[in-house]
Amino acid sequence: MPCRYNRRQFLRAAALAPPGLLLARFSHAQGPVVAADDPTATALGYVADHTEVDTAKWPKKAGANGAGQQCTNCAIYQALDDDFGVCPIFAGKRVHAAGWCNSWVRK
Numbered sequence: 001m002p003c004r005y006n007r008r009q010f011l012r013a014a015a016l017a018p019p020g021l022l023l024a025r026f027s028h029a030q031g032p033v034v035a036a037d038d039p040t041a042t043a044l045g046y047v048a049d050h051t052e053v054d055t056a057k058w059p060k061k062a063g064a065n066g067a068g069q070q071c072t073n074c075a076i077y078q079a080l081d082d083d084f085g086v087c088p089i090f091a092g093k094r095v096h097a098a099g100w101c102n103s104w105v106r107k
């Protein structure tokens with residue numbers, strides 16, 4: 001998969017973004033998919049399929065608006081394609097479009 005960003009976009013982002021965010025944004029397009037046993041995933045309740053969240057353990061997902069929560073409508077998700085995207089929480093890796101974690105924020 002070719003890089004989604006051209007040189008001008010990279011340099012502009014470099015001038016504006018904090019170093020950590022820049023690294024997260026440009027380094028993970030080709031990264032591995034977040035594994036189920038990833039320590040950050042475990043800590044935040046990340047799952048590849050938002051319908052499989054243990055709502056007893058993660059009540060945020062059980063609330064009135066919980067059913068609709070998934071990565072694709074999270075404010076910090078950036079789609080790469082129909083199936084995967086990137087998330088600054090998992091820098092260097094890809095998350096599933098249908099995923100979810102307890103850091104979900106409405107877009």
Ligand code: SF4
Binds near residue numbers: 095
């Ligand atoms: S913070 Fe948002 S985009 Fe990142 S894994 Fe959690 S729900 Fe998905």
